[in-house]
Amino acid sequence: MSTPARHTDSAPTLATVAEEAGVSRQTVSNALNSPDLLRPDTLVRVQQAIDKLGYSPNRAARSLRTRSSQLIGLRVDPAVEDTANALMDRFVHSLVESTEVAGYHVLLFTAGADDDANEPYDALLRSAAVDAFVVTDTFRGNPHADWLSRQGVPFVAFGRPWDEPAAPHPWVDVDGRAGVTLAVDHLVERAHSRIAWVGWQKGSLIGEDRRSGWVARMHEHGLSTSRLSARGDDSLEFGQRAAHALLDVSPDDRPTGFVCASDTLAMGIIRALADRGLVPGHNLAVVGFDDSIAAQVCTPALTSVRQPLEQVAVEVVRFLGELLAHRPIENPSLVLTPTLSVRATS
Amino acid sequence: MSTPARHTDSAPTLATVAEEAGVSRQTVSNALNSPDLLRPDTLVRVQQAIDKLGYSPNRAARSLRTRSSQLIGLRVDPAVEDTANALMDRFVHSLVESTEVAGYHVLLFTAGADDDANEPYDALLRSAAVDAFVVTDTFRGNPHADWLSRQGVPFVAFGRPWDEPAAPHPWVDVDGRAGVTLAVDHLVERAHSRIAWVGWQKGSLIGEDRRSGWVARMHEHGLSTSRLSARGDDSLEFGQRAAHALLDVSPDDRPTGFVCASDTLAMGIIRALADRGLVPGHNLAVVGFDDSIAAQVCTPALTSVRQPLEQVAVEVVRFLGELLAHRPIENPSLVLTPTLSVRATS
DNA sequence: TGAGAGCATTCGATCGATCCAGACCACAGC
DNA sequence: GCTGTGGTCTGGATCGATCGAATGCTCTCA
Numbered sequence: 001m002s003t004p005a006r007h008t009d010s011a012p013t014l015a016t017v018a019e020e021a022g023v024s025r026q027t028v029s030n031a032l033n034s035p036d037l038l039r040p041d042t043l044v045r046v047q048q049a050i051d052k053l054g055y056s057p058n059r060a061a062r063s064l065r066t067r068s069s070q071l072i073g074l075r076v077d078p079a080v081e082d083t084a085n086a087l088m089d090r091f092v093h094s095l096v097e098s099t100e101v102a103g104y105h106v107l108l109f110t111a112g113a114d115d116d117a118n119e120p121y122d123a124l125l126r127s128a129a130v131d132a133f134v135v136t137d138t139f140r141g142n143p144h145a146d147w148l149s150r151q152g153v154p155f156v157a158f159g160r161p162w163d164e165p166a167a168p169h170p171w172v173d174v175d176g177r178a179g180v181t182l183a184v185d186h187l188v189e190r191a192h193s194r195i196a197w198v199g200w201q202k203g204s205l206i207g208e209d210r211r212s213g214w215v216a217r218m219h220e221h222g223l224s225t226s227r228l229s230a231r232g233d234d235s236l237e238f239g240q241r242a243a244h245a246l247l248d249v250s251p252d253d254r255p256t257g258f259v260c261a262s263d264t265l266a267m268g269i270i271r272a273l274a275d276r277g278l279v280p281g282h283n284l285a286v287v288g289f290d291d292s293i294a295a296q297v298c299t300p301a302l303t304s305v306r307q308p309l310e311q312v313a314v315e316v317v318r319f320l321g322e323l324l325a326h327r328p329i330e331n332p333s334l335v336l337t338p339t340l341s342v343r344a345t346s
Numbered sequence: 347m348s349t350p351a352r353h354t355d356s357a358p359t360l361a362t363v364a365e366e367a368g369v370s371r372q373t374v375s376n377a378l379n380s381p382d383l384l385r386p387d388t389l390v391r392v393q394q395a396i397d398k399l400g401y402s403p404n405r406a407a408r409s410l411r412t413r414s415s416q417l418i419g420l421r422v423d424p425a426v427e428d429t430a431n432a433l434m435d436r437f438v439h440s441l442v443e444s445t446e447v448a449g450y451h452v453l454l455f456t457a458g459a460d461d462d463a464n465e466p467y468d469a470l471l472r473s474a475a476v477d478a479f480v481v482t483d484t485f486r487g488n489p490h491a492d493w494l495s496r497q498g499v500p501f502v503a504f505g506r507p508w509d510e511p512a513a514p515h516p517w518v519d520v521d522g523r524a525g526v527t528l529a530v531d532h533l534v535e536r537a538h539s540r541i542a543w544v545g546w547q548k549g550s551l552i553g554e555d556r557r558s559g560w561v562a563r564m565h566e567h568g569l570s571t572s573r574l575s576a577r578g579d580d581s582l583e584f585g586q587r588a589a590h591a592l593l594d595v596s597p598d599d600r601p602t603g604f605v606c607a608s609d610t611l612a613m614g615i616i617r618a619l620a621d622r623g624l625v626p627g628h629n630l631a632v633v634g635f636d637d638s639i640a641a642q643v644c645t646p647a648l649t650s651v652r653q654p655l656e657q658v659a660v661e662v663v664r665f666l667g668e669l670l671a672h673r674p675i676e677n678p679s680l681v682l683t684p685t686l687s688v689r690a691t692s
Numbered sequence: 693t694g695a696g697a698g699c700a701t702t703c704g705a706t707c708g709a710t711c712c713a714g715a716c717c718a719c720a721g722c
Numbered sequence: 723g724c725t726g727t728g729g730t731c732t733g734g735a736t737c738g739a740t741c742g743a744a745t746g747c748t749c750t751c752a
Contacts, residue, residue: 011472013738024702029740039700056472060409061738064707069406071453076442086432086639096422096454105475106454107417108442126357126402128708129451236643267643274645293432294640297582297613299620359708370732375710385730407708410737474738 012053021049032057063128071107072099072320073130075120078110082234082264087290087309088136091158094313095134102317104131118147125153131324134158134316145169156319158312160333162205170319170332172312176206176289179305179338180213183259183287186303186340188221192257192285196228198242198269199261207231210261210289228255239268240275247276256284257346263288263295266302270345285346300344307338358399367395378403409474417453418445418666419476421466424456428580428610433636433655434482437504440659441480448667450477464493471499477670480504480662491515502665504658506679508551516665516678518658522552522635525651525684526559529605529633532649532686534567538603538631542574544588544615545607553577556607556635574601585614586621593622602630603692609634609641612648616691631692646690653684 018025023046030037031046038046049055063069074095076088096106107130111117121144124130133155135144145161149169161167187195197214200207211229218225227249230242239260247254260266266288273280280286281300288295291306315334322329364371369392376383377392384392395401409415420441422434442452453476457463467490470476479501481490491507495515507513533541543560546553557575564571573595576588585606593600606612612634619626626632627646634641637652661680668675 011474014740015738025738026703026740027701030701033740037700042700054472056469058410058738059473059475060406060415061707062740063406064404064410064709064738065740067707076439078439078443081436081639081642086435089432089435090427092454093422093424093456096456097424100456100458108438108452108454110439110442110446112446123402126400127405128357129405264643267645271645292639293427294638294643296427297610297640298644299613299617360710361708371708372710372733373731376731379710383730388730404708407737408710410708410739411710413737 011058012055013058014055017046017049017053017055020053021046067128068131068324069128070104071130072104073107073109073121073124073133075133075135076108076110086292086294087307091136091309091313094310095316098313098317099320102321104317104320106134118144121148121153122151132156132320134320154323156316156323158316159206160335162209168332170323170329172315172319172334172336174307174312175335175337176210176305177213177216179289179307179340180210180259181217182338182340183289183303183305184214184217184221186342186346187257187259187285187287188223190257190285190346193223194228194253194255195223195257195259196230196246196255197225197259197261198230198239198246198265200234201231207261214259227253234262234264236264236268236271239265240272241268243269243272244275247272258286260286260288263290263292263302263304266304266345267294267298270298270300270302280345287340287346291341295341295343303343303346304341305338306341308336311336357404358401359404360401363392363395363399363401366399367392413474414477414670415475416450417476418450419453419455419467419470419479421479421481422454422456432638432640433653437482437655437659440656441662444659444663445666448663450663450666452480464490467494467499468497478502478666480666500669502662502669504662505552506681508555514678516669516675518661518665518680518682520653520658521681521683522556522651523559523562525635525653525686526556526605527563528684528686529635529649529651530560530563530567532688532692533603533605533631533633534569536603536631536692539569540574540599540601541569541603541605542576542592542601543571543605543607544576544585544592544611546580547577553607560605573599580608580610582610582614582617585611586618587614589615589618590621593618604632606632606634609636609638609648609650612650612691613640613644616644616646616648626691633686633692637687641687641689649689649692650687651684652687654682657682 014025014028017028021028023042027038027042028046031043035043099106109120109124111120121133131154133153135148135155136158145157145167146164148155149167155169157169157171160171160173184195195218197211199211202208215225230246232238232242243258258269260269266286269286270280273284278284279300286302288302288304291304295302295304319329319332360371360374363374367374369388373384373388374392377389381389445452455466455470457466467479477500479499481494481501482504491503491513494501495513501515503515503517506517506519530541541564543557545557548554561571576592578584578588589604604615606615612632615632616626619630624630625646632648634648634650637650641648641650665675665678
């Protein structure tokens, strides 16, 4: 088997393999990159030499020559502990798996303490450390997308360019509006008619999109939305306050169902209900958004809209492949539909 | 400002900068790597040329020559959605930040569908894609550590080598036993005397370590541990079953406090209490382990042992630095102490 | 028989940085 | 004046892969 401490020895190179197989360096290179160029018997001979020596091409050398690092940059923001961040975990896992299938790896970086949040993107690209980026900004729009586009930086976004629907870069997004529609339908089926919305400020276009699903579907069901909407920041505290405010009205006006822009807000509502000695379930329902781990393990378990992150990752990587191969993408945008994970709170 | 589509043009190289500054390539290289070798006025001239051209050294070329990629490999396991996995999120963020300060980046990879889980490590190292690894296996021991050590692979572990305390590689770990001790003390202060342990099977050495904190501290307080312990897998369902079993005894024998090996188990206990119409708080207490997001947002919010992951990451990177500089590490192991995040369930 | 086509393989140059050895210069000491 | 020393800077070789052009070879067909 392998010698101990082998990794302190010098590794075999193309030249080593070539000598072992009795061919030239280029032939070994071809055996790896375009095997169909070789005569079958030569290919076998080279393969045996490669296996015998345990050879793997040096990525730095290949990268230098081909001008491609086979790395995809992904920015991870400073660790804010909330449910949305935990959501990224699922996405990152899927992304890593998908990129590997395509022969790439994922490189993580942060914005650092720098004033200019674009700087790290530029630096990584200038030094040819990565071939492209995956940009994710799920809460508000993509502040970087615009700048990156103008700079000619290759990237694919998770999240659509709200401010500029005709943006040229490829993107994949989840239909938040459709997700909320699912939630409303679900509560209507459960005989709820006064269904409230607890979401984000008007500034968040994602928030407005999700909210629009509530407004539209409520009206389609012939239900009123008046005085049933609350807007604030994405915090448990706001969810809690909003629920209390919505419930502090005459009994007939009280909502019996809550649809939220995030699981964090939904958790706040559950806490507000607990403050009042209430538990969501049959008569009172709460639906979150993101299907975070917290939604799954809390008691009672939270019904939540689940984004198909695995599929998002796959599609993002597909776009990346096209982009890096300089193939034109006929339809560089894709909207996927979420599902509803029904649990105890509804 | 910068020209649009600049990244499709060819980037400046050392030679470009050298010409611009009227010096040789080597001098530019020195300006970057050992500025003290240059005369101050030359350094300024070179710096100006660098700034003017917006030059960044090509990582592939540097990596090829210096035989160092400045990348640290980190394996992310297939996305199992549980509270422990979310914990890694915090660690990864901190790790990325710490590595950047040290001039490194983090590269993610998976074990893939391969039979041999060591293969990806070997492949990345053979191809010189990474300089070292960070290995994390928080649930059971480090199955890879042994193999990696024998292969001479440079790595630092988060989690101590339970099966071989004298293992030669550097590692950083959190004192789970001390964390549980904190939890027990906290409940004793709150006047609990029948405090149960809900943890993992005997096979898990981490689990045994945590449990030993409970056993020892209970006895130090002169409290009995008999018939107050449950062991099973790390699932909400087991936590729930265990709590029911522990409570299905005569009233005098019932535990009033629960200390758990994980937040997942604690969530199961909370659910079991809910099944019985009980809510943890004053008379009944539950303490989790990991301080996951779920612990923070569920209702009632869960008291939990918090691992100092940010500090772990910093120390791991410090060890990595020493390791890669081939400096001997006098004391290559470090145990950090967790804290207790006190919330509503206690 | 010899020109031409097609395939398998080889050779030299190259990507962009750093290593290494040595050149140049100013200044001190004998 | 000549050697020695230390601080600066330079040019060529090198890391290990791929690119591009060219070679040798076999086989076909006039």
